[in-house]
Every structure is written in C-alpha cells, then in structure tokens.
Amino acid sequence: MGVDNENLKEESCTDMSSSMISVDDRTDVVQRTDEPEMDTSISYIPRQPKPRRIRNDGFAVFYFMWIGMTILSVWFAVMNSFSFFKAKFPKTDPKIDYPIPQHIAPIIVTFTITHMSNSLTYNTRILMSLVSMGIIGALLPYLAHIFENTSFGNILMLVLLFVLGFFSNVCYSSIAGLTSQIDKKYTTYFLIGVGVGSLLMSFVRMAFDKVFKYFNGGVALPAGDMTLNSLFFKFAVLLLILTLMFHFAFMRSSFYTRYLRKRLYSVIEDFDVDLLKQADNPEREKRDFNTLLRVFKQTQVHIWLMVVASIQQHIAYPGLMLMKPISTSVMDPSDKSTSMIITFSVFYIMGKKMGQFRQYYTKYTMLVLVQLRWVLIGFFYIQAYYPTWPIFNTLWFGYTNILAFGIMMGILNVGLFVLTPEPVSKENKELAGFLAVFGLNFGTLLGDVIALVFEEH
Secondary structure: OOEEEEEEOOOOOOOOOOEEEEEEOOOOEEEEOOOOOOOOOOOOOOOOOOOOOOOOHHHHHHHHHHHHHHOOHHHHHHHOOHHHHHHHOOOOOHHHHOHHHHHHHHHHHHHHHHHHHHHOOHHHHHHHHHHHHHHHHHHHHHHHHHOOOOHHHHHHHHHHHHHHHHHHHHHHHHHHHHHHOOOHHHHHHHHHHHHHHHHHHHHHHHHHHHHHHHHOOOOOOOOOOHHHHHHHHHHHHHHHHHHHHHHHHHHOOHHHHHHHHHHHOOOOOOOOOOHHHHOOOOOOOOOOHHHHHHHHHHHHHHHHHHHHHHHHHHHHHHHHHHOOOOOOOOOOHHHHHHHHHHHHHHHHHHHHHHOOOHHHOOHHHHHHHHHHHHHHHHHHHHHHHOOOOOOOOOHHHHHHHHHHHHHHHHHHHHHHHHHOOOOOOHHHHHHHHHHHHHHHHHHHHHHHHHHHHHHHO
16 A cells, blocks of 8 residues: 555646646545645546455355355265164164254354454364364264164264264354455355255265166165265265365465455555465454354344244244145155255245345345245145145145245345344454354254144144
C-alpha cells in the first residue's frame, strides 16, 4: 500500500492550469501539491484505485464444494452400511445406536471450538480432522470384523463413531466459520457439496452392490461380506486423501494467500513476506465462552430458526416421508424408497443453490418458510396414517410434497448460514459460523428423538 500520484486533467470553457493531485488510496484523502487559481464551479473528483482482483476464484469454489462433499464421506459410508454392522453385531440396531455418538460429538465441539480456534489455525484444524477421519474410516470395517458379535466390539464402534463425529464437526465448523468471513457464495457451494456428497455415497453403494451381485452370478452377497464393505470404506478414505491434496493446493493458492490472509489478518501489509508462516499466529483478540454468548445474543433469531428447521427435517426425513404406502403393482417397495430419497436430495440441492441469492430473502422470509414446512409435515403425517384420504392417496401429491419440502429445506439451510453472520462484527463472524453449525446439529438431535417417538407409535 502506498500513496499514488496521478495527473488529473480537467477541460473547461475557462482557461486553467493543470494541477498535480496526490491521492491516498487508503483514506481517500486528496491533497493538492500546488495552489493554482481554479474555477470553483468545476468539480474535481479523483479517480479511485481499482480493487485488487481475486485470483484463482474458480479453484476456491471447487475447493469449498469438494471439501463439503467429502468431509462426511466416512459417516455416509457408515449410514449406507448399517446392514453390514447389523450382521457383525446382531444384538444392536445401528440405525438407532450409531447416530447417538454422532449427535453428542457436535455439542462437545460447540463448547470447545472457540478455544480451539484461539490456538489452532484453520489449516491445522482441517489437516488434523481429515487425517483422523481417514484413519477411522480405514479401520472401521476391519475392527468390526475382528471383534464381531462381542460387547467390546460394539463399544469400540460407538467410541470410534464419537471420535469421527468430533473431527467431522471440527472440520465442518471450521469451514463454515471461514466462509462466514468471506462471501456467501462460498458458503453456498460448501453446503451444496454436503448434499452432493450424501447422494454420491448412496449411488456408489448401489453401484458396488450391483457390480458384486453381477460377478457373483446374480446372487447378492451376504450383508456382512468383508470384501464389498471394506472396498466401499476405502473409497470413502480415497475421497479424503484427495481432499488433503486439494487442501494443500488451496493453502498455497493466490486466492488464499493474497486475499484471505490480507482480509482476515490486516496486520500483514507486505505481500512479499511468507504469509502462511505469519498467519500461524494471527494477531487478534483471544475469544472465550463469554464472547460466544455475546455473539449468540446477536444471532439467536437465526440460530433458533436453524434449530427448528433441522427438527422439521429429521421428523419428516426419511422415516415419516417413506411411510406413505404405494401399491406394489405401481412401484416396487425398494424402488419407492430410493426414488423418494433421490427426489428429496435433488430438490434439496436445488434449494441450496437458490439460497445463494441473498437479495431475495430476509429472516422474516425464513420464518414464513419454517411455518409452511409444518403444513408439509402435516401432509406427510396424513399420507402415512390416513392413506385413503382423497388427493393424499395419490402418487403425484406425495412426490410434490417431497419436492416442496426439499426445496424449502435447501433454502433454509443456506439462507440461515448466510444470514447468521450478518449482525455481528467482522472479527466475530467466524464464531457466528460456529453457532450456525451448532443450531444445525442441535436441531438434528432433537428431530431424531421426535422421529423415534413417531416410529414407536
């Protein structure tokens, strides 16, 4: 940064001499270097310096979308392999037991991430999380096989899933905190990536099952088959290895070093210094739990809306949504579940993309969408428990309801992540991102508990 001197020439019907003008591009202060007589009726407006262009923006978009797609790959692998773990531990119900540590871990992360961000940089948190998740993903199927049908093995699975949930949420919160400080576009692509990752792992699992069935003479392999399931988990780990490579590239990209570090740590003025090394110890005020509470008070409307939206999603999806009966003459039961989940996922992703257009919504828009979704949940309930009612018993109405529910959830998900950091100061936007993730996870926990009540009754 420095003082730029420019020759500004102004033409007028009156004769005048040109003057040299010095423009300070940091403060926009204009200073005259000489004082010729001038026609005061003419306005002299200095040309403003052009903002520094953000380079490698395309790679940044790819990075945030890719890391969103892969950070939960191991957990998505577990979800698509519940039958495998059920075969290894017959006395447990993975659909009920395994999500529990995944819901407890985010609560722990919420109370530790503020202190963690004081001592560990974004780079350190991401690397630590990716490596830990990769190791757990590689070990899970083998440990389940070695300790199958034992109490120790079942406890070990729960412990590993808790650790997996902890590191995946450290990673998730760190990325949400970073994108909260940059631009809503990157938040959008990150969250779209999460939705794409869920779809990807489901499709890959289906492809693995069909390929192994084909090479097994058209006979499906047993649920506890190690070859198929270990290979599926290796695919999830491979995605994390690629994520590590892309992360290293992103950390050295001009987008990160010349834009993010300059914006987040304004103490770095010289672009010729080693920015990555200086950024390891950012000069900013340490944040504590009281700081987090203060930020919560500023953003609590958005956080509570996020909690309610997450509760709604997990009340209806997938359990209540899949309870709509469809005649087997119209559609095979397995095809019904797959088609409903894919329909929801596709329109959920579309809704996330729509959430990028910040100019079209406010927090009141989010409030209206939350209220409308209660109506859609009521429709799901009627379809499940009163399937003979006119209109509610039709196929088109069922899928239209899923479509609307998915789009609204996508808009709410991205919209609330975008809105939450807006009321707070620049230095606390990262904490607002952490709190948005907490709202999402806390709502997920409550929604799953309510969904279990629906299943029991």
